[in-house]
Amino acid sequence: MDSRRSPMSTPDPRRWWALAAVVLAVLVISFDMTILNVALPTMATQLHASTSQQQWIIDGYTVVFAAVMLPAGLLGDRFGRRLMLTVGLVLFGAASLLGMLADSPGTVIAARAAMGVGGALIMPLSMAVIPGLFPPAEQGRAVGALASALAAGMPLGPLIGGLLLDHFWWGSIFLVNLPLVAIGITACLLLIPESRDPAAPRVDPVATVLAAGGLAALTWGIIEAPGRGWDDVPVVTALGGAVAAITVLVLRSLRQQRPMLDLSLLRDRSYRWSALAATLVSLVLFGGFFVLPLYLQAVLGSDAFGTGLRLMPMMGGLMVAARLAERLVVRFGPRPVITAGLVVIGAALLLGSRTQTGDGYGFTAVWLPLLGLGMGLSIVPAMGAALATLPPDRAGVGSGLLQTLRQVGGALGVAIFGSLLAGAYTARLDTSGLPAAAARVAHDSVAAADAVARQLHDAALTASAHAAYIHAMDRVLLVAGVVGLLSAVLVGARMPGRAATAAVPAPEGPGTPPLAATAGDRGESPV
Incomplete structure (x- = not known):
């Protein structure tokens, strides 16, 4: 059936149960983006993973996720959103099983890439089923629930990962996905109605x-x-x-008239700038978040669960923002709220960049809640504002483009800031007097340097590695903070206010009537 709902149709009485199941699936996808961060020190030691391999363990997921997101949205529009959402959950569960049994960095990277395929089907289609479940008056609340789940997963990932690593082997961070995926599959089959767009283009x-x-x-x-x-x-x-x-x-x-990468969606200023804001937030957060678990574990000596627990102040800030964001958006519109969120993120990261060698966890606990607050004030309203512009028959491709841009931002954040971290750490580390083989290992990561120092009983190497890592982390947080503040300026200056919001213009084609723009967007340049 076509996904477009008649204004007089009766809402499905099971829609909130269906939404709860979809939120659970999205939460699993979201915390899997960060759950491995807390396990990286353990995997670096047990699997002998270098810094480059650790980056690919994270980016193997996000790169594939972003690349497959575009055809995933079209597959759902064309063949059925519930069907492809279920297929995505099955693939995600099978890849999690492979990751659980992995015994080398290469196998983990392959499993994470396969999980990215499944996640790419789940994420946009979880958004795309909303128009088929909810009447227009309730769609904003449903989108907000999914956006909140996406945001909450980032700080929850390290806590869940740390809890598992303290009681089980590192493969348990993959095992935890299996029962949650099973619940999601059952809910898809029993609670979510099928929907599709018969006029959707073929996958290119x-x-x-x-x-x-x-x-x-x-x-x-x-x-x-x-x-x-x-x-x-x-x-x-x-x-x-x-x-x-x-x-x-x-x-x-x-x-192309109806392309897979539907750039006509970006003609709507609200969609364009909301999507850009969500992308910039992901770039800054993924990059900044990459450095924290290793600092807490390798430098401050926390165990895996303690690391996750010490990241929870960010969750506290996010919870406060979740209560404030909706009311602030209703009162002021999304632009000032998103801009304020980016300013808070930038300020938090700049504060974090002042970390010194002698500082304990107390200083980190000061700026983490600010990071969570900024995250909740920026990412949730940005995603909600973007998705609110999409007509139901373009929900799959539109949410796919939005999530693709976010994942590209996240992947580039890990790649850019991870490379900055590696370069600054290597340049500052003092390995003079070490055998050549030991020096090469120590340069791989701070966890590897600690292992070498323990083996050689070299306290000076430990001190140098910790100081080098803090120096590199500060540089990453400084650059990320500046990018956050510049993003706030850009969004505040260019994103339209509530009066300029318009419906996304539909491309001409069979079965796709044109959508009229509002007065605020008539004559607007697409640039």
Whole structure:
């Protein structure tokens, strides 16, 4: 059936139960983006994973997630959103089982990439089923619940991961997904009605390859450049190939009437700037968040659960923001709320960049709640504002584009800030007097340096590694904070106020009537 609901249709009485199940599935996807951060020190030691491999354990998920998101939204629109959501949950569960049984960094990276495929089906389609479940008056609340689940998963991931690692082996961080996925599959089959858009375009395999190849090459080049050098031939080739692939993808999309990468969605200023704000938040948060677990574990000596617990003040700030954001958006509109959230994120990260070698956890506990507060004030209203502009028959492709942009931001955040961290740490670490093999291992990561220091009973190496890591972390947080503040200026200056909000113009094509823009958007330039 077509996803467009008649204004007189009766809402499904099971819709809130269905939403609860979808929220649970989204929460699993969200905390899986960060649950491995707290396990990285353990995996670095037990699986002998280098800093580059640790970055790929995180980015293997986010890169594939972002690349597959575009065709995922179209698959749901074309073949059925409930069907493809269920397929995504099955794939995610199977990949989690593979990760649980992995015995090498390469296998973990492969499992995470497979989880990214499943997650890419789950995330946009969880948003796309809302118009088929809820009448227009309730859709904002439903979108807010999903956006809150996405935001809450980031701080919950390390806590859940830490709890599991303290009582079980590291593979348990994959095992925890299986019962939750089973609940999600059952709910999809029993509670969610099927919906589709008969006029949805076919999946474009060329565009899919261009998106996946371009993003993967870009991420690989950024991750590998600090170690290989920015003038290294494979790095330059990868970065050049990424620019070429993404350029061809954009040009191809602009020539097609109903493309997989539907750039016509960006003609609506509210959608465009809300999506950009969500992308910038993801870039800053994923990059800044990458450095914290290793600091708490390797430098401050927390165990895995203690690390997750020490990240919970961020959850406290997020909970406060969740109570405030909806009322603030109703009163002032999304633009000032999102802008304020980005300012708070930037201020929190700049405060964190003042961390000194002798500081304990107390200083970190001061700025983490501010980070959570800014996250809740920015990401939830930004996603809600973007999705509110989408007509029901374009929910799949529109939410797919939004989530793709967010995941691209997150993947680039990990790649860029991870590379900055690795370069600054390596440059500051003093390995003079160490055997060449031991020095190479110590340069891999602060966890590896600690292991070498324990083996050699070298207290000076431990002190140098901790100081080098704090120096590198401060640099990452400083850059991330500046990017957060610049993002606030950009969004505050360019995002339209509530009067300029318009419906997304639909592309011309069979079965797709044009949607009229509101007066505030008539004649608006798409740039």
